[in-house]
Amino acid sequence: MRSPQRATIVDVAQAAGVSVSTVSRVIREHADVGSETRAKVRAAIAQLGYRPSPIARALVSGQTRLLGLLVADLTNPFYPQLAKSIEDEAGKVGYTVVICNTSDKVSEVRRHLTRLLAQGLDGVIHASVGKDETTVLSALGDRSRVIFTNRPPSSQSVSYVVSDNFSGALALTRHLLARGHRQIGFIGGPPYANNANERLRGFEVAMREMDETQAFVVHKEFGRESGSSAVSDWLDHGSSPSAIIANNDTVALGAMEELTRRGLRIPEDVAIAGFDGTDFSASPVIGLTTVDQHSDEMGRLAVRALLKQLGSGTFVLTRQLLPMELLLRRSTEGSGRSGMGSDAGRAATDIGPRTVPVDQSGTDIPFG
Amino acid sequence: MRSPQRATIVDVAQAAGVSVSTVSRVIREHADVGSETRAKVRAAIAQLGYRPSPIARALVSGQTRLLGLLVADLTNPFYPQLAKSIEDEAGKVGYTVVICNTSDKVSEVRRHLTRLLAQGLDGVIHASVGKDETTVLSALGDRSRVIFTNRPPSSQSVSYVVSDNFSGALALTRHLLARGHRQIGFIGGPPYANNANERLRGFEVAMREMDETQAFVVHKEFGRESGSSAVSDWLDHGSSPSAIIANNDTVALGAMEELTRRGLRIPEDVAIAGFDGTDFSASPVIGLTTVDQHSDEMGRLAVRALLKQLGSGTFVLTRQLLPMELLLRRSTEGSGRSGMGSDAGRAATDIGPRTVPVDQSGTDIPFG
DNA sequence: GTGAAAGCGCTAACAT
DNA sequence: ATGTTAGCGCTTTCAC
Numbered sequence: 001m002r003s004p005q006r007a008t009i010v011d012v013a014q015a016a017g018v019s020v021s022t023v024s025r026v027i028r029e030h031a032d033v034g035s036e037t038r039a040k041v042r043a044a045i046a047q048l049g050y051r052p053s054p055i056a057r058a059l060v061s062g063q064t065r066l067l068g069l070l071v072a073d074l075t076n077p078f079y080p081q082l083a084k085s086i087e088d089e090a091g092k093v094g095y096t097v098v099i100c101n102t103s104d105k106v107s108e109v110r111r112h113l114t115r116l117l118a119q120g121l122d123g124v125i126h127a128s129v130g131k132d133e134t135t136v137l138s139a140l141g142d143r144s145r146v147i148f149t150n151r152p153p154s155s156q157s158v159s160y161v162v163s164d165n166f167s168g169a170l171a172l173t174r175h176l177l178a179r180g181h182r183q184i185g186f187i188g189g190p191p192y193a194n195n196a197n198e199r200l201r202g203f204e205v206a207m208r209e210m211d212e213t214q215a216f217v218v219h220k221e222f223g224r225e226s227g228s229s230a231v232s233d234w235l236d237h238g239s240s241p242s243a244i245i246a247n248n249d250t251v252a253l254g255a256m257e258e259l260t261r262r263g264l265r266i267p268e269d270v271a272i273a274g275f276d277g278t279d280f281s282a283s284p285v286i287g288l289t290t291v292d293q294h295s296d297e298m299g300r301l302a303v304r305a306l307l308k309q310l311g312s313g314t315f316v317l318t319r320q321l322l323p324m325e326l327l328l329r330r331s332t333e334g335s336g337r338s339g340m341g342s343d344a345g346r347a348a349t350d351i352g353p354r355t356v357p358v359d360q361s362g363t364d365i366p367f368g
Numbered sequence: 369m370r371s372p373q374r375a376t377i378v379d380v381a382q383a384a385g386v387s388v389s390t391v392s393r394v395i396r397e398h399a400d401v402g403s404e405t406r407a408k409v410r411a412a413i414a415q416l417g418y419r420p421s422p423i424a425r426a427l428v429s430g431q432t433r434l435l436g437l438l439v440a441d442l443t444n445p446f447y448p449q450l451a452k453s454i455e456d457e458a459g460k461v462g463y464t465v466v467i468c469n470t471s472d473k474v475s476e477v478r479r480h481l482t483r484l485l486a487q488g489l490d491g492v493i494h495a496s497v498g499k500d501e502t503t504v505l506s507a508l509g510d511r512s513r514v515i516f517t518n519r520p521p522s523s524q525s526v527s528y529v530v531s532d533n534f535s536g537a538l539a540l541t542r543h544l545l546a547r548g549h550r551q552i553g554f555i556g557g558p559p560y561a562n563n564a565n566e567r568l569r570g571f572e573v574a575m576r577e578m579d580e581t582q583a584f585v586v587h588k589e590f591g592r593e594s595g596s597s598a599v600s601d602w603l604d605h606g607s608s609p610s611a612i613i614a615n616n617d618t619v620a621l622g623a624m625e626e627l628t629r630r631g632l633r634i635p636e637d638v639a640i641a642g643f644d645g646t647d648f649s650a651s652p653v654i655g656l657t658t659v660d661q662h663s664d665e666m667g668r669l670a671v672r673a674l675l676k677q678l679g680s681g682t683f684v685l686t687r688q689l690l691p692m693e694l695l696l697r698r699s700t701e702g703s704g705r706s707g708m709g710s711d712a713g714r715a716a717t718d719i720g721p722r723t724v725p726v727d728q729s730g731t732d733i734p735f736g
Numbered sequence: 737g738t739g740a741a742a743g744c745g746c747t748a749a750c751a752t
Numbered sequence: 753a754t755g756t757t758a759g760c761g762c763t764t765t766c767a768c
Contacts, residue, residue: 008761019739024763034737055432055488056761058423059744066487074452075647080442084469096487099467101452119434119464120423224651257652279443283592284625286653376745387755392747402753424745427760740767744760751756 007048016044027052058120066121067097067306070112072104072128076222076250078276078295082127082150085299093307095122102128104190104222106135113139123306125149130194133158144315149302150293151195159309159318161302165195165275168291168324169202169245172273175326176243177210181271185216185241187230187251193222196247199275203245216241220251227254228261235262242270243332249274249281249290256288256331271332277325287330298322375416384412395420426488434489435465435674438480440472440496444590444618446644446663450495450518453667461675463490470496472558472590474503481507491674493517499560501526512683517670518661519563527677527686529670533563533643536659536692537570537613540641543694544611545578549639553584553609555598555619561590564615567643571613584609588619595622596629603630610638611700617642617649617658624656624699639700645693655698666690 009027013020018037025033026041033041044050058064067090071079083099090097098121100112106129113124113136123145126136130151137158140146148160176184186203189196200217207213216239220226227246234241246252252274256266264270274281277292305318377395381388386405393401394409401409412418426432435458439447451467458465466489468480474497481492481504491513494504498519505526508514516528544552554571557564568585575581584607588594595614602609614620620642624634632638642649645660673686 010761020762021740021764022738025738028763032737037737051486053427053488053761054486055423055426056744057763059421059427059746059761060763062744064423064487074448075445077443077445080448083467084442087467087469091483094483096466096483098464099451099455101455115459115462115464118419118422119432120421253648253651253653260652280621280648283621284628285621378745388746389748389756390754393754396747400753405754421745424760425747427745427762428747430760738768740765742763742765744762746760747758749756749758752754 006053007050009050009052011048012041012044012050015048016040063122064120065095066116066119067095067303068112068116068121068124069097069099070102070109070124070126070128071099072102073222074099074101076248077278077280078248078250078293079127081278082295082299085296086125086303089300089303090307095303095307097125104129104192106132110135110139123147123310125302125306126153127151127302129192130154131192144309147302147306147309147318149298151193152198154194156319157317159305161298161305161318161320161322162195163293163298163324164321165198165324166202166205168275168326169199170206171202171324171326172245172289172291173203173206174209175328176245176271176273176332177206177213179271179332181241181243182210182212183214183216183239183241183243185218185230185234185239185244187227187244187246187255188217188219189247190219190221193247199245199247220247222248222251224250224254224257227251227256228258229254231255231258231262243267244270244272246272246274249276249278249288252288252290252331253280253286256286266331267334273332277327281327281329284330289329289332290327292325292327294322294325374421375418377418377420379416380409380412380418383416384408431490432488433463434484434487435463435671436480436484436489436492437465437467438470438477438492438494438496439467440470441590442467442469444616445646445648446616446618446661447495449646450663450667453664454493454671457668457671458675463671463675465493472497472560474500478503478507491515491678493670493674494521495519495670497560498522498562512677515670515674515677515686517666519561520566522562524687525685527673529666529673529686529688530563530690531661531666531692532689533566533692534570534573536643536694537567538574539570539692539694540613540643540657540659541571541574542577543696544613544639544641544700545574545581547639547700549611550578550580551582551584551607551609551611553586553598553602553607553612555595555612555614555623556585556587557615558587558589561615567613567615588615590616590619592618592622592625595619595624596626597622599623599626599630611635612638612640614640614642617644617646617656620656620658620699621648621654624654634699635702641700645695649695649697652698657697657700658695660693660695662690662693 009020009023013023023041026038069086087097102108126148127150131154133153133155136146137143143158152160152162188200207215218230218233220230244255246255252272259270266272273289275291277290281288281290377388377391381391391409394406437454455465470476494516495518499522501521501523504514505511511526520528520530556568575583586598586601588598612623614623620640627638634640641657643659645658649656649658
């Protein structure tokens with residue numbers, strides 16, 4: 001049952017009656033190799049079932065084709081969606097990605113980075129904490145080996161591909177205002193999450209555009225409990241928003257739970273909306289209005305940008321802001337009769353693209 | 369910004385005024401090294417910030433400390449839960465795990481295995497297809513490098529750590545029968561999924577224990593759509609089960625969606641239950657009765673068993689059947705008033721442990 | 737167009 | 753207790 005000793009390049013060379021360097025050239029489809037020779041080598045390779053050792057290659061090239069992906073919490077469905085897209089894109093060009101759960105802790109980021117580095121990875125996609133560029137950079141030693149996604153870094157001198165959270169929140173809030181809501185609760189995130197901060201800013205700007213509005217803002221972590229506890233905070237202290245915006249879909253679900261528990265109807269008594277566009281938000285059982293992050297595109301672009309950085313000798317800063325999309329569902333739109341079909345909620349409002357000019361210098365321009 | 373040329377073992381040796389082998393010994397905390405020498409070396413290592421190259425190590429040792437994890441679908445919340453537990457356990461002993469999405473296709477399994485093997489991984493945890501031992505083994509070349517989890521393999525000569533799906537289904541079905549249901553629909557899985565098969569078997573055995581029962585069985589894949597389409601199949605063709613058992617929580621959610629769409633109330637009109645014990649099933653908004661797989665324990669045990677196999681020279685077969693736990697929620701128990709608190713559904717029925725005797729020979733004993 | 741040989745950074749005999 | 757040395761499987765000058 002032992003696996004047969006793998007053939008090495010030397011075996012192939014012998015079998016083909018050529019030198020190892022010739023075999024190496026053939027493998028890498030390098031320059032000029034006589035077509036007969038090439039054929040002989042190819043035959044030998046096929047016959048021996050030879051596969052070059054990635055380890056030996058890595059030793060000499062210094063490249064492992066291993067990418068790290070740091071996510072805040074794999075049990076928040078948004079991250080698996082993102083991870084899938086990243087893996088697909090990376091896989092296409094022969095890269096393997098290692099997903100790491102950070103629980104949004106800088107210490108975990110450091111721990112994983114150390115271990116990954118010890119494994120010899122080439123680069124990192126950071127879709128977690130935020131505001132931790134220093135930690136990341138000091139572990140990696142080189143900003144060309146990392147790209148931030150999902151949450152923008154606080155500095156502008158490191159690459160990122162994130163959503164235009166400000167505009168997304170703006171559009172969502174305006175929509176709720178247009179539907180007549182004036183007292184709106186916002187469940188903000190922890191201070192390190194820049195995407196959450198941007199969303200809050202969008203909310204605040206929209207609220208100020210209108211008179212007679214009242215905003216209730218609390219700050220929480222990203223779990224379901226956060227949603228429940230925010231609702232409790234408000235209802236137990238006499239605040240009664242007619243609509244609630246949660247920082248992400250998971251938190252929104254938690255808020256729905258608490259409202260349900262208290263016998264409040266959604267959206268008749270309280271409307272509710274989230275962010276991210278997770279799959280479950282679309283479920284008719286849940287029917288949650290959300291601002292979609294387009295995780296597919298985000299992941300794809302992040303991988304491409306990172307690979308570009310890794311490849312080119314000179315570092316090229318990437319700074320991309322992706323448009324979000326407002327997906328209206330029952331949780332804000334009213335009871336949308338049972339038979340509304342599976343396309344419900346795809347009546348979307350696209351929030352136009354917006355791109356930040358990239359300048360190589362990487363000066364720290366504040367967001368917005 | 370370039371990362372400073374990493375120090376090598378030779379640098380350390382020079383700095384410490386010893387030979388490389390001595391440094392190597394110190395690194396690996398090997399045998400006897402004079403305590404002064406050791407101190408000198410340690411100092412040099414610290415001072416140079418030396419970290420041994422995993423690649424060079426891998427080249428000589430043939431071990432990468434990389435584990436592959438094959439999952440059917442990362443967007444089914446059960447798999448992230450499982451993955452998390454596996455990563456944690458593997459991380460504790462310095463292993464890194466690469467998660468791969470197979471979409472339950474043997475061709476994808478093969479593709480990933482090939483790529484992972486090219487990356488030089490040590491072993492694989494297979495939590496996907498099932499009945500594909502041949503493929504897996506021929507890719508890996510050695511059964512000591514793989515362990516099946518979640519879904520049992522069809523042969524008994526390869527290691528696995530899975531739930532006692534038969535007993536779980538038995539207990540769930542008996543519970544529904546006890547509550548008076550006689551016409552029960554079962555949404556089975558595709559033929560290759562042995563855990564689904566076991567669940568169906570448990571269901572059938574329980575149904576036969578009682579007179580005057582009627583079972584509606586359909587076979588579907590594992591997505592939400594499967595749940596919806598199963599419900600449609602039944603209702604559009606005059607079958608009307610008073611309870612539905614879905615093969616997993618995701619499918620159950622899909623079924624709930626279709627029932628809701630058709631204006632049927634859960635559980636008043638139709639009761640529903642799933643499998644796996646995913647986090648979302650516990651949400652009061654969903655309140656889905658489920659048979660919990662204990663993904664934490666399953667992952668932990670799978671990793672331990674695999675590492676044991678990888679370590680020991682002689683292959684030791686592991687065959688473990690883990691108890692499942694019935695978690696009763698609103699979807700089967702009645703409307704469980706709004707204020708039932710967050711512990712609702714933790715009133716659990718433990719389904720006793722059951723262990724299959726392991727014999728080294730690995731003869732093919734059929735399940736049950 | 738092809739080959740010889742020197743490493744990449746480490747481990748593991750085998751000396752001493 | 754410590755040092756010497758031969759690889760691990762490959763890439764890459766540098767010759768021919």
